[in-house]
Amino acid sequence: MSQPTPDSTSRVTDVTPATEVTDVTDVIDHLVGIAPGSRLDQVRRRRPDARENAQASYAALFPAPDAASGVTGEVTPAERLAVAAFVAGLHGDAAVTGFYADRLAALSPALATAVATEVERGRTTGPYGVYPGEGPLAAESSRGLQYRAGDRDALGERLAAALTHAHLLVFRPREASRAALATLLDAGWSTTGVVTLSQLVAFLSFQVRVVTGLRLLAAA
Amino acid sequence: MADTVLDPAVPDPPLAFTQDQLGWAPWLEPLTEAELTDTHREALVDRARAASPYFRLLARDPEILRTRTRTDNDIFYNTKDGLPRAERELAATATSRHNGCVFCASVHARFAAHHSRRPEDVQRLLDQGVEAPQDDRWRAVIDAAVALTATPSALTAEHIAALRAAGLDDLAISDALHGAAFFNWANRLMLSLGEPTPAGS
Numbered sequence: 001m002s003q004p005t006p007d008s009t010s011r012v013t014d015v016t017p018a019t020e021v022t023d024v025t026d027v028i029d030h031l032v033g034i035a036p037g038s039r040l041d042q043v044r045r046r047r048p049d050a051r052e053n054a055q056a057s058y059a060a061l062f063p064a065p066d067a068a069s070g071v072t073g074e075v076t077p078a079e080r081l082a083v084a085a086f087v088a089g090l091h092g093d094a095a096v097t098g099f100y101a102d103r104l105a106a107l108s109p110a111l112a113t114a115v116a117t118e119v120e121r122g123r124t125t126g127p128y129g130v131y132p133g134e135g136p137l138a139a140e141s142s143r144g145l146q147y148r149a150g151d152r153d154a155l156g157e158r159l160a161a162a163l164t165h166a167h168l169l170v171f172r173p174r175e176a177s178r179a180a181l182a183t184l185l186d187a188g189w190s191t192t193g194v195v196t197l198s199q200l201v202a203f204l205s206f207q208v209r210v211v212t213g214l215r216l217l218a219a220a
Numbered sequence: 221m222a223d224t225v226l227d228p229a230v231p232d233p234p235l236a237f238t239q240d241q242l243g244w245a246p247w248l249e250p251l252t253e254a255e256l257t258d259t260h261r262e263a264l265v266d267r268a269r270a271a272s273p274y275f276r277l278l279a280r281d282p283e284i285l286r287t288r289t290r291t292d293n294d295i296f297y298n299t300k301d302g303l304p305r306a307e308r309e310l311a312a313t314a315t316s317r318h319n320g321c322v323f324c325a326s327v328h329a330r331f332a333a334h335h336s337r338r339p340e341d342v343q344r345l346l347d348q349g350v351e352a353p354q355d356d357r358w359r360a361v362i363d364a365a366v367a368l369t370a371t372p373s374a375l376t377a378e379h380i381a382a383l384r385a386a387g388l389d390d391l392a393i394s395d396a397l398h399g400a401a402f403f404n405w406a407n408r409l410m411l412s413l414g415e416p417t418p419a420g421s
Contacts, residue, residue: 039390040390043390043394044394046302046391047294047295047298047395049290050291050294050398052290053287053288053290053291053294054291056287056290057287057288057291059287060284060287061284090371090372091373092372093373125370125371125372126371127370131320132233132235134235135235135236136235136236137320140349168412169408169411170408173321173407173412174320174411176408176411176412178225178226178227178247181225185222185223185224191223191249192281194248194413195248195280195413199278199288201408202405202408203284203288205371206404208373209368209369209397209400210397210398212373212375213368213373213375213394213397213398213400213401214394214397216376216377216380217393217394220377
């Protein structure tokens with residue numbers, strides 16, 4: 001696994017960044033371009049717990065590596081950033097994608113290249129998916145891309161399985177299944193690791209939409 | 221021993237959107253209530269959630285559960301100005317209807333119906349879908365939630381303008397957008413870690 005680097009995340013820290021990947025106090029403000037005291041800043045501060053905990057959620061999912069132990073839970077920093085860069089890329093938002101892709105590239109340029117390739121392979125529009133055929137929603141079923149990660153050599157089996165699952169959750173969450181979870185466990189993911197992976201994909205699905213929505217509101 | 225997937229073998233699983241009170245069965249092993257430490261219980265925020273297999277499964281990563289729950293609570297329960305509760309729940313329901321989360325839609329359809337006192341309008345959203353006729357204000361909230369739920373996002377300045385024309389100020393628009401964005405988080409967990417079970421089960 002990749003070695004942790006001092007500024008592979010953007011948590012608030014006393015450490016001076018050594019590369020172009022700089023620390024960010026509030027990721028959503030940064031990605032939308034919300035300046036202190038601006039109209040949108042005032043709106044966000046009317047929901048202070050939501051603002052603070054959206055940032056705290058980011059910090060929980062992208063923790064600075066523990067200097068003493070190197071422990072970052074059951075999902076490595078490179079895996080976390082690779083999944084984030086992939087999910088952001090599938091949403092097609094340049095600012096959010098760049099944010100995570102830059103951090104992944106600082107940790108592992110090869111992985112960043114592989115993930116960018118997978119984003120191109122996985123790009124489509126959603127949500128879509130098939131409802132159970134015997135149910136009243138069958139008429140609403142819509143089929144689409146059933147992506148499987150392509151470059152298993154560059155990604156490794158574990159991360160390839162994670163990207164395949166992430167694509168399922170991003171575009172056709174209604175087709176999520178026990179079998180999909182079994183595939184993750186077979187690829188080496190633990191139950192707790194799957195919970196963290198699912199939170200990563202789901203949180204990114206939230207964060208990118210807050211950024212998109214607030215950007216339009218700021219311009220309106 | 222390697223971890224395994226659970227098979228709840230749900231008889232007669234719910235296949236249609238409903239306002240009924242459904243259950244939910246996990247596909248991965250939650251922590252048991254006896255395994256919950258103080259850290260886990262703090263992550264649940266609301267202690268009654270220790271009884272829920274969904275929250276005890278998410279408690280396996282307590283830090284993100286704690287921050288997620290606090291984000292959720294402020295978006296939906298901070299009623300100081302902004303969008304009324306009913307329409308935040310409407311945004312959650314429309315998002316869940318569009319993504320296909322029968323369980324999430326059932327919970328938040330009940331909340332939307334209760335706070336708006338418009339159960340028939342909510343039921344039409346569940347039965348006929350996000351395009352079903354609604355009044356102008358609900359139309360604007362539903363359309364914005366659905367557009368933001370698309371991947372990539374289909375939200376445009378016209379959606380924001382329609383929300384404004386329906387009487388929403390900046391904070392109310394932000395509340396509607398956050399309600400939809402948050403359910404894109406919630407739906408993906410609820411849909412992928414287990415399945416709904418019938419009312420009364």
